[in-house]
Amino acid sequence: MQRESIAFFDVDHTITRRATPLAFAFELVRRGYIFWPYLLAVPVVFVLYRAFSLEMDFLFSRSLPKLMGISREEFEAIGREAFARYLRGKLYPGAIREIEALRERGIRVILATSSPFEAVYPLAQHCGIGAEDVVCTQFSYTDGRFDGKLVGVPVFSRYKRDIIKKFIERSGTDEQFCSFFSDSVHDLPLLELVGHPVAANPDPRLRAIARRRGWTIKDFKR
Secondary structure, three states, rough: OOOOEEEEEEEEEOEOOHHHHHHHHHHHHHHOOHHHHHOOOOHHHHHHHHHHHHHHHHHHHHHHHHHHOHHHHHHHHHHHHHHHHHHHHHHHHHHHHHHHHHHOOEEEEEEEEEHHHHHHHHEEEHHHOOHHEEEEEEEEOOOEHHHHHHHOOOOOOOHHHHHHHHHHOOOOOOOHEEEEOOOOOHHHHHHOOHHHEEOOOHHHHHHHHHHHHOOOEEEEOO
C-alpha cells in the first residue's frame, strides 16, 4: 500500500478567527436573502453547540429551507464576497504559515469542516488548496438551484470521523501517517483517529485533554 502523509485542518477558529458560516450568513443578509433577526440567534446557537454539542443536523434542517431557489453561481459569488469582506483579514498567521510549511514539505493539506463548500472554498484557494482537497458539507442542487437539502450528511462530529476515515482509505495511506489540527473538543474522535493529533488554539476542554495525553499544542494566533 502506498504511504502518503496527509494533514487535515479544521477551519473555524483553527485557521480563521471568525466562523465561515457566519461570514457567509452576513453576506446573505447584505444581499437580502435572509434578515438580521435571523442572525440574532447565532450567538445562542454557538453557545449551545460549544457547550452542549447541539447537533448540526438540527441546525441545517432549520436553516436550509430558507435558502431554497438560490443558484449555484450566486452561492459561489456570496462565498467569494464573504471571504473578501469578513475572513481574509481574520486568518490566523500561524495557521497560514503551518499550511505553507507542510505543503513545501510535500505533505497534502486537506480542509475538513462542517461549513458548506461555497463558504470555505475561497479560503482553500487562498491557501493554494484545490477543490478535491476540501472535505465539507455539500449543498444539493436541482437544475442549478439549491433545493434545500444536503448531499449526504453534514461533515460534523460522528459523521466527520467516518468521512475522513474513508477519505484516508481511498488515498491509499494509513491513519498513523496523518495529522489533524483542530481547536475544538468536538473533533476529539478525529484527533484520536490519526497518528499525529494537534490541538491548535484549543478550547479549555481540548487543551486539558491534549496536555494529559501529551499531544502537540500550537498557538496559531501569532
